[in-house]
Amino acid sequence: xxxxxxxxxxxxxxxxxxxxxxxxxxxxxxxxxxxxxxxxxxxxxxxxxxxxxxxxxxxxxxxxxxxxxxxxxxxxxxxxxxxxxxxxxxxxxxxxxxxxxxxxxxxxxxxxxxxxxxxxxxxxxxxxxxxxxxxxxxxxxxxxxxxxxxxxxxxxxxxxxxxxxxxxxxxxxxxxxxxxxxxxxxxxxxxxxxxxxxxxxxxxxxxxxxxxxxxxxxxxxxxxxxxxxxxxxxxxxxxxxxxxxxxxxxxxxxxxxxxxxxxxxxxxxxxxxxxxxxxxxxxxxxxxxxxxxxxxxxxxxxxxxxxxxxxxxxxxxxxxxxxxxxxxxxxxxxxxxxxxxxxxxxxxxxxxxxxxxxxxxxxxxxxxxxxxxxxxxxxxxxxxxxxxxxxxxxxxxxxxxxxxxxxxxxxxxxxxxxx
Numbered sequence: 001x002x003x004x005x006x007x008x009x010x011x012x013x014x015x016x017x018x019x020x021x022x023x024x025x026x027x028x029x030x031x032x033x034x035x036x037x038x039x040x041x042x043x044x045x046x047x048x049x050x051x052x053x054x055x056x057x058x059x060x061x062x063x064x065x066x067x068x069x070x071x072x073x074x075x076x077x078x079x080x081x082x083x084x085x086x087x088x089x090x091x092x093x094x095x096x097x098x099x100x101x102x103x104x105x106x107x108x109x110x111x112x113x114x115x116x117x118x119x120x121x122x123x124x125x126x127x128x129x130x131x132x133x134x135x136x137x138x139x140x141x142x143x144x145x146x147x148x149x150x151x152x153x154x155x156x157x158x159x160x161x162x163x164x165x166x167x168x169x170x171x172x173x174x175x176x177x178x179x180x181x182x183x184x185x186x187x188x189x190x191x192x193x194x195x196x197x198x199x200x201x202x203x204x205x206x207x208x209x210x211x212x213x214x215x216x217x218x219x220x221x222x223x224x225x226x227x228x229x230x231x232x233x234x235x236x237x238x239x240x241x242x243x244x245x246x247x248x249x250x251x252x253x254x255x256x257x258x259x260x261x262x263x264x265x266x267x268x269x270x271x272x273x274x275x276x277x278x279x280x281x282x283x284x285x286x287x288x289x290x291x292x293x294x295x296x297x298x299x300x301x302x303x304x305x306x307x308x309x310x311x312x313x314x315x316x317x318x319x320x321x322x323x324x325x326x327x328x329x330x331x332x333x334x335x336x337x338x339x340x341x342x343x344x345x346x347x348x349x350x351x352x353x354x355x356x357x358x359x360x361x362x363x364x365x366x367x368x369x370x371x372x373x374x375x376x377x378x379x380x381x382x383x384x385x386x387x388x389x390x391x392x393x394x395x396x397x398x399x400x401x402x403x404x405x406x407x408x409x410x411x412x413x414x415x416x417x418x419x
Contacts, residue, residue, distance in 0.1 A: 010044040010064050018045075022053060029054060041079075056094075109150045112369065112389050117158040120146070153339075153369045153389060173338050173368060193318065193338060213316075213336075215298065235298060235316070238277035249280050252287075259286045259306075271295055272311075293331075308350050309358060329358035332365050341371045348378040359401075 021038050028035030038058035049069040056076045064084040071091045075098050082102040092112045100120050146166035155175040165185045173193040180200045188208040195215045203223040210230045217237045241248040257266030275296040276282065282297075284304040291311045299319040306326045313333040323343040329350025349357035363383040372392040379399045 010042055010062075013040075013043050013045070018048070022050075022055075025058060026054065029056065105146045105149045107148045108146075110154045111150055112153045113151070114155045115159055116155055118156070118160070120159055120161045120164050122163045175339075193336075195319070215318075235296070238275050238296075240278050241274055241276075248274065248276065248278065252279065252282075252285065255290060256286050259288050276300055327360060330360050332360070332362045334364045335362070335366070337365055337367045337370050339369045340367070342375050343371055343373040344375065346376045347380050348376045 021036075021040065024034065024036040025038035026035075027033070028037050038055060040063050041059050041061040043060075043063050045063055045065045045068060047067045047069075048065065050073050051069050052072045054074045055078055056074045057078060058075070059079045060075075060083050061079050062082045063080075065088050066084050066086045068085070068088045070085075070093055071089050072093065073090070074094045076094050076096040078095070078098045080095075080098055080100045080103050083100070083104075085103055085105045085108050087107045088105075088109070090108055090110045090113050093110065093114070095113060095115045095118050098115070098118045100115075100118050102122060103120070146164055146169050148168050149166065150170045151174050152170050152172045153174060154171075156171075156179050157175050158178045159176070160180045161184055162180055163183045163185075164181070166189055167185055168188045169186070169190070171189060171191045171194050174191070175195050176191075176199050177195050178198045179196075181204050182200050182202045184201070184204045186204055186206045186209050189206070190210050191206075191214050192210050192212045193214060194211070196211075196219050197215050197217040198219065199216075200220045201224045202220050203225075205225045206229050207225050207227045208229060209226070211234060212230055213233045213235065214231075215235045217235070243251060251269050251271075254266040255269045255271075258268055259266075270291050272291050272293040273295060274292075277296060277298060277300065279300075282300055282302045282305055284306075285302075286306040287310055288306055289309040289311075290307075292315055293311045294314045295312065296316045297312075297320050298316050300317075301321045302325055303321050304324045305322070307330055308326055309329040309331075310327070311331045312335050313331050315332075315335045317340050318336050318338045320337070320340045322345050323341050325342070325345045327342075327345055327347045329352075330347065347360040347362070349359045351357055357379075360377070360380045362377075362385050363381050364385065365382075366386045367390055368386050369389050370387075370391075372390050372395045374394040374396075375392070376396045377398075377400050378396055379401070381401045383401065
């Protein structure tokens with residue numbers, strides 16, 4: 001039976017030596033003479049500040065980065081086998097294709113991080129010892145652990161997480177499309193709004209977990225344990241929609257003809273509560289003033305659509321593409337727009353003739369992780385809107401009412417408060 005190797009095996013490093021390694025690594029990445037791949041294997045880096053550093057392809061096998069400041073760090077393709085990352089700040093870090101087998105991430109914060117196709121399976125490091133044979137390296141807690149980790153909004157698409165322990169972990173709104181979670185221990189985890197499409201959850205333990213609003217299209221669930229789990233509002237594969245024997249696409253054509261002809265052709269329609277995911281396309285369509293309250297538009301492409309005065313209150317627009325859409329005067333009260341793209345969209349007031357205008361209403365809308373680059377939110381209502389981690393370079397907040405970013409996290413937009 002192998003003995004446990006303690007953290008005393010780790011080697012210390014002084015700041016000057018670390019700086020030299022980082023500088024040589026930067027030369028290596030930019031193909032400059034004298035460059036050298038960073039090798040920080042089995043180094044004690046507890047509490048180190050490496051925010052924004054480029055450590056892609058670096059070797060950190062068995063290193064201790066407990067409590068380290070690693071926000072925005074680039075660790076893509078890095079070797080983090082058996083690494084201790086407990087309580088580390090990895091917000092918005094890039095860990096794509098990283099080897100994280102046996103890494104301990106208990107209590108780490110990976111909000112908004114990218115971990116596409118990374119390997120998070122179990123694993124252990126064994127040392128050869130002349131007296132005792134093999135010693136196992138162990139960072140106090142078992143390897144391959146994500147218990148209590150925060151992965152809200154993280155991208156774990158295609159991640160290999162077989163047998164991973166993630167008890168009480170926070171995966172809200174995380175991207176887990178195609179992830180392999182067979183035999184994963186996800187008891188009491190929060191997966192609200194997570195995208196689990198094509199993920200493999202075979203024999204996973206989700207007892208007591210919350211999956212409210214999770215997307216489970218094509219998800220493998222054989223042997224999955226869901227005792228006391230909350231699976232309300234789960235989004236599964238779409239089905240074709242017919243109203244009075246008319247397919248939804250035909251109704252959309254009729255409504256668009258009604259809009260284009262000023263009511264002389266086609267007919268008005270009520271699209272509230274319908275699932276649009278089976279429609280051919282919504283790109284550039286004219287749906288002015290349509291009632292689409294509570295509609296399901298998850299992942300739909302509505303780029304360039306004319307949606308002036310549309311009612312999308314309570315609609316599911318997560319992952320939707322609304323870039324360049326005309327949303328002037330739209331009602332988006334309580335709409336879910338997590339990870340939606342609204343780049344260059346127009347959400348300014350809609351002129352109604354004379355001095356009257358209709359303001360766009362985003363009160364209580366959820367825009368977490370949404371993209372608002374060069375979006376026009378002039379005079380938009382944003383009361384109680386959730387806008388954490390939005391990307392809003394060039395966004396126009398002029399006279400926007402109750403913009404939460406004005407107080408919580410200034411974004412460099414053009415916000416001017418209304419008294």
